[in-house]
Amino acid sequence: MNRAQRLRAAFTSGRGAHWHPTDALVRGLALGVGMVVLGGLLHEVELVLFGAPLLISTLLALVTPVVGTPEVRVRGLPRTGEIGAAKSVVEVDPGLGAEVMAIRLPGIGEGIGPVHLVAATAREIEVVLRRDAWGEGVDLRPDHLVAGPDALFVHGPVTAPERGRVILPPVEALPAGLLPARAVGLVGAHRARRPGDSVELRDIRAFQPGDRLRRIDWRVSLRAGAGAAEGTNLHVREHHAEADADVVLALDTRHDVGAELGDWSSPVRATPGLVSGRSLGEWSLTSRGTTARPGGSLDLAVRAAASLAAGYLRQGDRVGLVDLGRPQLGARPGAGRRQLLRLRNQLVVCARSAGWAQRPVLRPEQVPHGALVVVLSPFLDAEVVELAVHAARRGNLVLAVDVLPSPLVADRETPWGESALKVIRLEHDVRLEAMRQHGVAVVPWGAPIAGVLRAARTSRRVSR
Numbered sequence: 001m002n003r004a005q006r007l008r009a010a011f012t013s014g015r016g017a018h019w020h021p022t023d024a025l026v027r028g029l030a031l032g033v034g035m036v037v038l039g040g041l042l043h044e045v046e047l048v049l050f051g052a053p054l055l056i057s058t059l060l061a062l063v064t065p066v067v068g069t070p071e072v073r074v075r076g077l078p079r080t081g082e083i084g085a086a087k088s089v090v091e092v093d094p095g096l097g098a099e100v101m102a103i104r105l106p107g108i109g110e111g112i113g114p115v116h117l118v119a120a121t122a123r124e125i126e127v128v129l130r131r132d133a134w135g136e137g138v139d140l141r142p143d144h145l146v147a148g149p150d151a152l153f154v155h156g157p158v159t160a161p162e163r164g165r166v167i168l169p170p171v172e173a174l175p176a177g178l179l180p181a182r183a184v185g186l187v188g189a190h191r192a193r194r195p196g197d198s199v200e201l202r203d204i205r206a207f208q209p210g211d212r213l214r215r216i217d218w219r220v221s222l223r224a225g226a227g228a229a230e231g232t233n234l235h236v237r238e239h240h241a242e243a244d245a246d247v248v249l250a251l252d253t254r255h256d257v258g259a260e261l262g263d264w265s266s267p268v269r270a271t272p273g274l275v276s277g278r279s280l281g282e283w284s285l286t287s288r289g290t291t292a293r294p295g296g297s298l299d300l301a302v303r304a305a306a307s308l309a310a311g312y313l314r315q316g317d318r319v320g321l322v323d324l325g326r327p328q329l330g331a332r333p334g335a336g337r338r339q340l341l342r343l344r345n346q347l348v349v350c351a352r353s354a355g356w357a358q359r360p361v362l363r364p365e366q367v368p369h370g371a372l373v374v375v376l377s378p379f380l381d382a383e384v385v386e387l388a389v390h391a392a393r394r395g396n397l398v399l400a401v402d403v404l405p406s407p408l409v410a411d412r413e414t415p416w417g418e419s420a421l422k423v424i425r426l427e428h429d430v431r432l433e434a435m436r437q438h439g440v441a442v443v444p445w446g447a448p449i450a451g452v453l454r455a456a457r458t459s460r461r462v463s464r
Helices: 003-011 023-042 045-063 218-224 297-314 337-352 382-393 417-437 450-463
Strands: 019-021 071-075 084-093 100-104 115-119 124-131 135-140 143-147 153-158 163-167 190-206 235-243 246-251 274-279 282-287 318-323 331-334 372-377 397-402 441-444
Touching (some): 084 100, 246 297, 331 337, 382 417, 417 441
Parallel strands (some): 124 282, 246 372
Antiparallel strands (some): 019 153, 274 282
8 A cells, every 4th residue: 555545544534633643554563573573483584575674664654753733724715705716825834744745625515625645845735716606605625634754644634614705796887777866965966856056957936035146047037027117037047956866675585496497496506616736736626606596586686786786886876785585684775885895795695594485575664765676576476566566655766677587498397387387477477567557667687777767757757
């Protein structure tokens, strides 16, 4: 048995994290002593020549000092990251007298990764980690075993703690669209109902005490006072105020379905991590997030929410988050870069806790007056439709973003697969049309939303 075989056998022996002899040491000592003694008694030089090297190498391993506690530390692995590659460094301190170390870098799922043999002189191992999906996951767990001379004494194997990251949902560059304004101040990017100092004309009215002289419209004043007996009748131009808008992203985490109807009842399965050799002292690990079904409705809803939040926050608006299935996991409206980072982290938390809830919940105190409510849902039940309609009746402009994967594929393993698909499509279309009739703007994810919001805003103004 060579040294590599001894290391792999010791790695799977399950002994504790301390220096201990291997079975090869016991066999080498017993076989060496036995062959030398037996060769001397039988006067066989061949037995002495074969047994002496085993006995000498075993005695050298016994007298060689192997001390210290090997340590393996992970450096440079942040808690959060983006989809793609990230680098980390595994620092190694094998101790005094060690010759070789066996280390493996397992990822998430069932894969444990291959065992790599590294010389004890190596102090740093660069690891390239790659995650191709957002969500929580384990990236690195450097299990290790350190061996002394000829692998006759080993330390371990040691199961290292898992190190993971939170991969934030990606942000796509999308136009934010037209937003309703909320008059809370005199600065912002959207038109408010109250008068102010913007460039958009609101009304022309008669001059009143306290109006500024620079607002006088001299042309209208001269025409209005041309036939007046008492001189000129002054009129002023009144403009709209500009204010920031409030946006509430209402995420429906009760459903997570894909395009295949046959997979709707199956749970999401994790994909094992893959570790591949790059060069001496460098490996690459690829893994997938396990938070949501890739390409499913929850995945699309989270990506849409992150992209919309980035677009609205870029305009200076305030954006909040509400989990319709678990309202306690939401985030209050805020503005700025810190709010975007907070929302993206909170989206991962909402997706991690996703599951069936009997009724979606959107409390009035979670939605500021005049805010835009964006409901992201596959709309597979009537409860979320009622929620969107009630929010519109409270005076909010509601945008329903349909994240149901399209096109749906029938289950071919059942004879009624096509019939079930037709029923699901018809019920889904009926729910969307019911929301449109009650003043809710409906748009599938991926379609431009600016025109839909503009039409919804105009229809509301006419109905009033």
